[in-house]
Amino acid sequence: MDKDGFAPDVDSFSFSAENRAEVERILGKYPADRKRSAVLPLLHLAQRQHGGWLPRAVLDHVAELLETPKIRVYEVASFYDMFNTEPTGRVQVRVCTTTPCWLRGSDEIVRACKDALGIEIGENTEDGRFFLREFECLGACCNAPMMWIDDHFYEDLDYGKAKEIVEAIMRGETPEPGPQSGRKGSEPLGQRTTLLEDEA
Ligand code: FES
Numbered sequence: 001m002d003k004d005g006f007a008p009d010v011d012s013f014s015f016s017a018e019n020r021a022e023v024e025r026i027l028g029k030y031p032a033d034r035k036r037s038a039v040l041p042l043l044h045l046a047q048r049q050h051g052g053w054l055p056r057a058v059l060d061h062v063a064e065l066l067e068t069p070k071i072r073v074y075e076v077a078s079f080y081d082m083f084n085t086e087p088t089g090r091v092q093v094r095v096c097t098t099t100p101c102w103l104r105g106s107d108e109i110v111r112a113c114k115d116a117l118g119i120e121i122g123e124n125t126e127d128g129r130f131f132l133r134e135f136e137c138l139g140a141c142c143n144a145p146m147m148w149i150d151d152h153f154y155e156d157l158d159y160g161k162a163k164e165i166v167e168a169i170m171r172g173e174t175p176e177p178g179p180q181s182g183r184k185g186s187e188p189l190g191q192r193t194t195l196l197e198d199e200a
Contacts, residue, residue: 005128006087007051013058019049023065036068039076043083052092052131053084081135089124089131093117093166094148097134100141105158109145110134112162116170130170142186143179152177 015023026041042065046058054077063073077083084092093113097106114120117130124131140146143155147162154165156179168175183189 007053007090009055010057013046013050013055013061015045016049019045036066036072039066039073042066043077047083052090053086053088089129091130091150091169093130093132094135096136096138096144096146096148098137100137101144101146104144106145108159109147109157109162112159113147113166116163116166155179156181156183
């Protein structure tokens with residue numbers, strides 16, 4: 001960890017023994033001559049190991065493993081929002097603010113996260129633990145508004161629920177992910193709204 005609490009920039013990188021086994025498992029899913037198709041899962045694994053962001057040396061190592069030109073890895077890492085190429089808080093708090101979530105109150109979810117963390121969108125907390133950002137649609141519109149923190153979706157949120165969840169994570173807890181409304185998955189809130197006719 002560097003002086004700001006972020007994972008440090010590094011001159012070289014290699015996967016841990018445990019992750020090397022995971023790399024082998026991932027590569028095993030692709031034909032030997034299509035190794036570079038594994039770039040996304042390998043970058044995810046590398047970013048997780050390196051504390052939330054991908055220094056150049058990490059990208060280079062992934063390129064080497066995939067036997068592909070470095071630029072092929074750089075372009076993927078810089079294109080997708082889920083990869084960070086600058087020092088970033090280890091816990092990533094991402095609030096969806098695309099239209100369906102916005103119509104369902106994502107402004108309030110953003111406000112709850114700002115209030116809990118004491119930072120603005122695009123900022124890291126002083127201790128380098130948390131990074132807050134807006135995100136485009138995460139495919140959970142049925143349960144809007146929602147946020148994605150590390151590996152978990154928290155859905156059917158309001159200001160109070162979102163703030164409670166972020167504060168719990170700040171205390172080191174892992175709140176139950178999924179819909180916070182009590183419904184299962186994306187089943188209708190209340191009662192069925194389709195297939196209402198009686199069976200013949
Ligand atoms: S608009 Fe927020 S998940 Fe789709």
